[in-house]
Amino acid sequence: MRASDTAYAALRDDILHGEFPPGAAFAEVEQAQRLNLSRTPIREAFARLAAEGLLVALSGRGYVVSELSRQTIVELFELRQVLEMQIASLVASRRDPAVFVALRDEFSAALESLQHPNGHDAYYELVARLDAAMDDAVQSRFLLAAIRQLRPHLARARRLAKDNPERLLASAREHLMIVDGIVDGDPELAAHATSIHLKRSLKHILAAVDQAAPTAAADSANLAR
Amino acid sequence: MRASDTAYAALRDDILHGEFPPGAAFAEVEQAQRLNLSRTPIREAFARLAAEGLLVALSGRGYVVSELSRQTIVELFELRQVLEMQIASLVASRRDPAVFVALRDEFSAALESLQHPNGHDAYYELVARLDAAMDDAVQSRFLLAAIRQLRPHLARARRLAKDNPERLLASAREHLMIVDGIVDGDPELAAHATSIHLKRSLKHILAAVDQAAPTAAADSANLAR
DNA sequence: CTGCTCTTTTCTGTATACAGAACTCGGGTG
DNA sequence: CACCCGAGTTCTGTATACAGAAAAGAGCAG
Numbered sequence: 400m401r402a403s404d405t406a407y408a409a410l411r412d413d414i415l416h417g418e419f420p421p422g423a424a425f426a427e428v429e430q431a432q433r434l435n436l437s438r439t440p441i442r443e444a445f446a447r448l449a450a451e452g453l454l455v456a457l458s459g460r461g462y463v464v465s466e467l468s469r470q471t472i473v474e475l476f477e478l479r480q481v482l483e484m485q486i487a488s489l490v491a492s493r494r495d496p497a498v499f500v501a502l503r504d505e506f507s508a509a510l511e512s513l514q515h516p517n518g519h520d521a522y523y524e525l526v527a528r529l530d531a532a533m534d535d536a537v538q539s540r541f542l543l544a545a546i547r548q549l550r551p552h553l554a555r556a557r558r559l560a561k562d563n564p565e566r567l568l569a570s571a572r573e574h575l576m577i578v579d580g581i582v583d584g585d586p587e588l589a590a591h592a593t594s595i596h597l598k599r600s601l602k603h604i605l606a607a608v609d610q611a612a613p614t615a616a617a618d619s620a621n622l623a624r
Numbered sequence: 625m626r627a628s629d630t631a632y633a634a635l636r637d638d639i640l641h642g643e644f645p646p647g648a649a650f651a652e653v654e655q656a657q658r659l660n661l662s663r664t665p666i667r668e669a670f671a672r673l674a675a676e677g678l679l680v681a682l683s684g685r686g687y688v689v690s691e692l693s694r695q696t697i698v699e700l701f702e703l704r705q706v707l708e709m710q711i712a713s714l715v716a717s718r719r720d721p722a723v724f725v726a727l728r729d730e731f732s733a734a735l736e737s738l739q740h741p742n743g744h745d746a747y748y749e750l751v752a753r754l755d756a757a758m759d760d761a762v763q764s765r766f767l768l769a770a771i772r773q774l775r776p777h778l779a780r781a782r783r784l785a786k787d788n789p790e791r792l793l794a795s796a797r798e799h800l801m802i803v804d805g806i807v808d809g810d811p812e813l814a815a816h817a818t819s820i821h822l823k824r825s826l827k828h829i830l831a832a833v834d835q836a837a838p839t840a841a842a843d844s845a846n847l848a849r
Numbered sequence: 850c851t852g853c854t855c856t857t858t859t860c861t862g863t864a865t866a867c868a869g870a871a872c873t874c875g876g877g878t879g
Numbered sequence: 880c881a882c883c884c885g886a887g888t889t890c891t892g893t894a895t896a897c898a899g900a901a902a903a904g905a906g907c908a909g
Contacts, residue, residue: 477710552766685860
């Protein structure tokens with residue numbers, strides 16, 4: 400593995416795990432010393448993270464971790480919505496049925512196992528495998544690249560909303576609808592089920608964000624009227 | 625301007641203008657000498673171009689200009705379709721009417737001026753201004769970033785199909801429908817008009833590609849049955 | 850004549866030195 | 880007391896040196 404990859408992975412994980420909160424500043428020499436590398440691979444890692452949008456460049460004065468405001472999350476989902484609908488739609492027409500029949504069974508089983516609170520990690524892992532199976536089946540490189548670029552930001556957004564059992568159960572039911580559409584080879588069903596899932600997911604995240612920041616909650620309530 | 629920006633812009637333009645055809649190899653030292661720079665900014669430019677997908681890295685052995693096959697163009701539009709529909713939809717609900725009323729008038733006028741073959745460049749410039757106005761109005765950073773990343777590839781695809789007057793006239797009418805939807809504040813109309821425009825645009829490009837490569841043309845004809 | 854292996858060459862990946870730009874902080878001035 | 884100017888410091892941006900890996904080519908063996 401190249402040193403620049405190491406640096407990229409380390410910095411990315413640190414940002415995603417919240418070690419460096421939004422607004423935290425990064426300097427090249429500082430990180431080079433921390434990770435025991437020279438500035439060259441650090442520079443490359445910074446450039447990649449900035450291209451992804453996790454860092455923003457302070458023209459000539461280093462980088463800071465990008466903000467993840469309520470508005471940013473809304474914009475994130477304005478893109479995610481159409482990407483995942485298109486992916487679901489294409490996967491429904493291009494999938495290998497066997498793969499998704501198996502996944503459907505697993506999601507069915509998850510409806511039960513989510514009763515136990517320690518089944519949560521297994522559920523996250525199941526969702527990750529569904530994503531991977533869809534990535535495999537979609538056969539559309541640009542679409543794949545676009546959703547891949549979004550995922551780190553989604554991971555950060557997810558961290559803001561601590562999932563509760565009810566939400567996870569609802570999420571499992573929504574995923575089941577998506578997989579059903581894929582198994583049936585029904586692009587519209589898959590896309591619409593995805594739309595529903597993401598609208599609810601966004602609502603859940605925004606509710607958590609608004610609870611943390613009362614002012615924004617009031618704004619949101621006004622907008623909803 | 626930084627040297628790495630210079631290198632990036634120069635290499636990008638050379639690729640987009642077809643100076644380096646798909647498959648052409650790039651070495652760091654070679655380009656550093658050609659552009660009179662050291663390897664460091666060249667490296668940075670290569671990394672950016674590879675992230676965009678214009679170059680592909682040959683793990684440890686330089687870069688080559690990426691291919692732009694028929695299949696790649698189809699995949700390009702599988703993403704472009706949903707991005708531009710979403711953008712049109714959001715713009716229709718967020719636009720400043722005055723800006724787009726003015727653009728509508730210009731597209732109306734273009735229907736006339738496109739009769740003269742030397743009005744072509746002016747038309748391309750008008751389309752570019754519509755894009756810019758929509759970029760301005762969409763107010764959705766991730767969506768904007770996604771379409772921006774696609775544009776170099778679209779420029780390459782467009783080069784494959786030499787536009788004829790009939791296609792440009794049809795394109796102007798299609799754009800007029802999109803702008804109408806935006807002016808009317810009708811997201812659905814704007815999105816559907818965009819969908820129509822892009823489907824026809826893809827068809828036009830693929831026809832040109834297939835004419836250049838007869839085998840692919842036969843394949844396409846078979847698929848169409 | 851073909852295929853394998855070893856040598857040579859050339860390239861990337863990394864470290865580091867150097868220069869110039871931007872910020873900071875202190876002193877002076879209005 | 881506030882503001883401005885300038886020296887100093889610290890950072891990025893660029894050039895370059897060096898090491899290691901991969902490919903190309905020559906030579907030898909089958």
